[in-house]
Amino acid sequence: MDRGMSKRRPPQEPAPAPRRGGGARPVSELVPDVGRAAFRRFGFVQSSVVSRWGEIVGERYAGVSAPESIKFPHGERANGTLSLVVRGAHATMMQHIAPEIVERVNRFFGYAAVAKVVIRQGDVPAPRAKPAPPSLKAVPVELGASLRTIADPELKAVLEALAIGVAGTRGVPIIGKTDE
Secondary structure: OOOOOOOOOOOOOOOOOOOOOOOOOOHHHHHHHHHHHHHHHHOOOOHHHHHOHHHHHOHHHHOOEEEEEEEOOOOOOOOEEEEEEEOOOHHHHHHHOHHHHHHHHHHHHOOOOEEEEEEEEOOOOOOOOOOOOOOOOOOOHHHOOOOOOOOOHHHHHHHHHHHHHHHOOOOOOOOOOOOO
Protein backbone atom coordinates (compact mmCIF):
# COMPACT_ATOMS: atom_id res chain seq x y z
CA MET A 1 0.00 0.00 0.00
CA ASP A 2 1.21 3.46 -0.85
CA ARG A 3 1.70 5.73 2.10
CA GLY A 4 1.07 8.91 0.13
CA MET A 5 -2.30 7.75 -0.95
CA SER A 6 -4.24 7.26 2.28
CA LYS A 7 -7.92 6.75 2.16
CA ARG A 8 -9.86 9.92 2.68
CA ARG A 9 -13.00 9.89 4.64
CA PRO A 10 -15.99 11.66 3.20
CA PRO A 11 -16.69 15.00 4.91
CA GLN A 12 -19.11 14.65 7.77
CA GLU A 13 -22.06 16.97 8.27
CA PRO A 14 -21.68 19.16 11.34
CA ALA A 15 -23.75 18.04 14.31
CA PRO A 16 -26.93 20.04 14.73
CA ALA A 17 -26.66 22.78 17.36
CA PRO A 18 -28.55 22.00 20.54
CA ARG A 19 -31.87 23.82 20.73
CA ARG A 20 -31.96 26.56 23.29
CA GLY A 21 -35.01 27.30 25.37
CA GLY A 22 -37.02 24.33 24.18
CA GLY A 23 -39.76 24.66 21.61
CA ALA A 24 -41.76 27.67 20.63
CA ARG A 25 -43.94 29.02 23.43
CA PRO A 26 -47.18 30.91 23.04
CA VAL A 27 -46.98 34.58 23.90
CA SER A 28 -49.78 34.08 26.44
CA GLU A 29 -47.33 32.06 28.54
CA LEU A 30 -44.74 34.83 28.48
CA VAL A 31 -46.95 37.88 29.06
CA PRO A 32 -48.01 37.10 32.66
CA ASP A 33 -44.34 36.91 33.66
CA VAL A 34 -43.57 40.24 32.00
CA GLY A 35 -46.64 41.89 33.55
CA ARG A 36 -45.93 40.42 36.98
CA ALA A 37 -42.40 41.90 36.96
CA ALA A 38 -43.64 45.33 35.88
CA PHE A 39 -46.45 45.35 38.43
CA ARG A 40 -44.06 44.31 41.21
CA ARG A 41 -41.61 47.04 40.24
CA PHE A 42 -44.00 49.95 39.86
CA GLY A 43 -46.81 49.00 42.25
CA PHE A 44 -50.02 48.32 40.36
CA VAL A 45 -53.04 50.48 41.01
CA GLN A 46 -56.27 49.20 39.58
CA SER A 47 -57.32 51.53 36.82
CA SER A 48 -60.77 51.85 38.37
CA VAL A 49 -59.22 53.30 41.56
CA VAL A 50 -57.44 55.94 39.50
CA SER A 51 -60.38 56.73 37.25
CA ARG A 52 -62.89 56.81 40.13
CA TRP A 53 -60.66 58.52 42.70
CA GLY A 54 -63.08 61.48 42.88
CA GLU A 55 -65.95 59.14 43.79
CA ILE A 56 -63.88 57.31 46.39
CA VAL A 57 -62.53 60.28 48.36
CA GLY A 58 -64.77 63.10 47.17
CA GLU A 59 -64.06 65.91 44.74
CA ARG A 60 -62.49 68.14 47.41
CA TYR A 61 -59.70 65.67 48.17
CA ALA A 62 -59.41 64.35 44.62
CA GLY A 63 -58.51 67.85 43.46
CA VAL A 64 -55.37 67.88 45.61
CA SER A 65 -54.35 64.20 45.58
CA ALA A 66 -53.91 61.25 43.24
CA PRO A 67 -53.25 57.56 43.91
CA GLU A 68 -49.78 56.50 42.86
CA SER A 69 -49.56 52.83 43.83
CA ILE A 70 -50.83 50.13 46.15
CA LYS A 71 -48.16 47.76 47.42
CA PHE A 72 -49.16 44.55 49.15
CA PRO A 73 -47.08 42.29 51.38
CA HIS A 74 -45.48 39.45 49.41
CA GLY A 75 -48.07 36.86 48.43
CA GLU A 76 -51.05 38.78 49.82
CA ARG A 77 -53.79 41.00 48.45
CA ALA A 78 -54.71 42.62 51.77
CA ASN A 79 -53.18 45.06 54.25
CA GLY A 80 -51.48 47.02 51.49
CA THR A 81 -49.92 50.46 51.51
CA LEU A 82 -51.58 53.14 49.39
CA SER A 83 -49.13 55.75 48.08
CA LEU A 84 -50.63 59.14 47.34
CA VAL A 85 -49.19 62.18 45.63
CA VAL A 86 -50.53 65.31 47.33
CA ARG A 87 -50.22 68.91 46.23
CA GLY A 88 -48.11 71.18 48.44
CA ALA A 89 -49.51 72.19 51.81
CA HIS A 90 -52.48 69.86 51.55
CA ALA A 91 -50.34 66.96 52.79
CA THR A 92 -51.03 67.84 56.44
CA MET A 93 -54.78 67.80 55.84
CA MET A 94 -54.50 64.45 54.03
CA GLN A 95 -52.55 62.98 56.98
CA HIS A 96 -55.43 63.90 59.28
CA ILE A 97 -58.01 62.18 57.09
CA ALA A 98 -55.83 59.14 56.23
CA PRO A 99 -58.00 56.75 58.32
CA GLU A 100 -61.06 57.94 56.43
CA ILE A 101 -59.26 57.43 53.09
CA VAL A 102 -58.32 53.87 54.14
CA GLU A 103 -61.96 53.21 55.05
CA ARG A 104 -63.27 54.57 51.74
CA VAL A 105 -60.75 52.68 49.60
CA ASN A 106 -61.51 49.45 51.47
CA ARG A 107 -65.23 50.04 50.98
CA PHE A 108 -64.52 50.51 47.26
CA PHE A 109 -62.60 47.20 47.08
CA GLY A 110 -65.05 45.38 49.34
CA TYR A 111 -62.38 44.04 51.68
CA ALA A 112 -59.44 45.32 53.79
CA ALA A 113 -57.13 45.93 50.84
CA VAL A 114 -55.36 48.96 52.34
CA ALA A 115 -54.01 49.23 55.88
CA LYS A 116 -52.03 52.48 55.70
CA VAL A 117 -51.44 55.53 53.54
CA VAL A 118 -48.07 56.97 52.55
CA ILE A 119 -48.11 60.56 51.36
CA ARG A 120 -45.59 62.15 49.00
CA GLN A 121 -45.73 65.81 48.08
CA GLY A 122 -45.73 66.49 44.40
CA ASP A 123 -47.57 68.04 41.50
CA VAL A 124 -51.08 66.70 41.00
CA PRO A 125 -52.74 67.33 37.64
CA ALA A 126 -56.10 69.02 37.88
CA PRO A 127 -58.90 66.49 37.50
CA ARG A 128 -60.61 66.67 34.14
CA ALA A 129 -64.34 67.16 34.28
CA LYS A 130 -66.03 64.77 31.89
CA PRO A 131 -68.87 66.46 30.05
CA ALA A 132 -72.02 64.41 29.97
CA PRO A 133 -72.62 62.97 26.51
CA PRO A 134 -75.62 64.46 24.79
CA SER A 135 -78.65 62.25 24.55
CA LEU A 136 -78.79 60.81 21.05
CA LYS A 137 -82.53 60.37 20.99
CA ALA A 138 -85.33 62.38 22.45
CA VAL A 139 -87.38 60.95 25.28
CA PRO A 140 -90.73 59.80 23.90
CA VAL A 141 -93.64 62.03 24.93
CA GLU A 142 -95.69 59.08 26.23
CA LEU A 143 -93.01 58.37 28.87
CA GLY A 144 -93.61 61.74 30.48
CA ALA A 145 -91.27 64.44 31.70
CA SER A 146 -89.91 62.48 34.65
CA LEU A 147 -87.02 60.97 32.65
CA ARG A 148 -85.97 64.33 31.23
CA THR A 149 -84.79 65.56 34.63
CA ILE A 150 -82.33 62.68 35.21
CA ALA A 151 -78.78 63.98 34.84
CA ASP A 152 -76.85 60.68 34.80
CA PRO A 153 -76.79 59.54 31.15
CA GLU A 154 -76.28 55.83 31.94
CA LEU A 155 -79.16 55.73 34.42
CA LYS A 156 -81.32 57.69 32.03
CA ALA A 157 -80.61 55.24 29.16
CA VAL A 158 -81.39 52.21 31.35
CA LEU A 159 -84.63 53.72 32.64
CA GLU A 160 -85.68 54.71 29.11
CA ALA A 161 -85.10 51.16 27.86
CA LEU A 162 -87.05 49.77 30.81
CA ALA A 163 -89.92 52.20 30.27
CA ILE A 164 -90.10 51.39 26.55
CA GLY A 165 -90.07 47.66 27.35
CA VAL A 166 -92.86 48.03 29.90
CA ALA A 167 -94.88 50.28 27.58
CA GLY A 168 -94.64 47.66 24.81
CA THR A 169 -96.31 44.94 26.88
CA ARG A 170 -100.02 44.43 27.39
CA GLY A 171 -101.74 42.94 30.42
CA VAL A 172 -100.26 41.10 33.34
CA PRO A 173 -96.75 39.73 32.75
CA ILE A 174 -96.60 35.95 32.30
CA ILE A 175 -93.70 34.45 34.22
CA GLY A 176 -94.00 30.81 33.31
CA LYS A 177 -96.03 28.79 30.88
CA THR A 178 -99.01 27.07 32.53
CA ASP A 179 -100.75 24.08 30.97
CA GLU A 180 -104.32 23.75 32.14
